[in-house]
Amino acid sequence: MRTYLFDFDGTLVDSMPVFVTTMLKILDDTHTPYGEDLVKTITPLGLLGTAEYYVTIGVPLTKEEIIEKMKETMLDAYFYHIEAKPYVIDVLRALKERGNRLNILTASPHVTLDACLKRLGIFDWFDHVWSCDDFGTTKSDPDIYRAAAEKMGVPVERVLFLDDNLNADMTAKSAGMTVCGVYDPSSAEYAEQMKEQNDFYISDFSQLPAVEW
Numbered sequence: 001m002r003t004y005l006f007d008f009d010g011t012l013v014d015s016m017p018v019f020v021t022t023m024l025k026i027l028d029d030t031h032t033p034y035g036e037d038l039v040k041t042i043t044p045l046g047l048l049g050t051a052e053y054y055v056t057i058g059v060p061l062t063k064e065e066i067i068e069k070m071k072e073t074m075l076d077a078y079f080y081h082i083e084a085k086p087y088v089i090d091v092l093r094a095l096k097e098r099g100n101r102l103n104i105l106t107a108s109p110h111v112t113l114d115a116c117l118k119r120l121g122i123f124d125w126f127d128h129v130w131s132c133d134d135f136g137t138t139k140s141d142p143d144i145y146r147a148a149a150e151k152m153g154v155p156v157e158r159v160l161f162l163d164d165n166l167n168a169d170m171t172a173k174s175a176g177m178t179v180c181g182v183y184d185p186s187s188a189e190y191a192e193q194m195k196e197q198n199d200f201y202i203s204d205f206s207q208l209p210a211v212e213w
Helices: 016-029 038-056 063-080 088-097 110-120 142-152 166-174 185-197 205-210
Strands: 003-006 101-106 128-131 159-163 178-182 200-202
Touching (some): 016 063, 038 063, 063 110, 088 101, 110 128, 142 159, 142 166, 159 166, 200 205
Parallel strands (some): 003 101, 159 178
């Protein structure tokens, strides 16, 4: 039996275009300048962490107002349209049938996360479905990975963490997890770094069954 800890956006589901469009729209609408690495920076932060970051770079709204704008834009997509990435459902089903433990740790809030998983028919396949909100911190904090391992009841090094975000991968690795990078178009420019710095890298989920650790 193996223990998997999956990211959600860009790893299990093809939601990064919605995420990126939503986050950039708020900056564009408020005429707030931002750098090229913005998406890489905010992806592990969750809505609250991103809202806090936006305030620091000059968005003229409160954290609460920013979060509400994010949710308003994303709800419809997560509730009705976002689909699983190729091979994800078949591979997760096979892993579950073999007795492996499946878990999720994501920056997305439960209001979008849970609804999307239930619509796809896979919510009940996971032992734990965690938002960063459940830990009161972000995926840029190594302690969140140690806390997740403790809650799963396994040593941190016995967990395979999968994420399409380089920052999250590096942080999980620094916390002691075994890490598998996942390709997504939104992070394609970091693919070579992910291959070099992670324990494994997959271009899509059809390659996951061959990953042994």
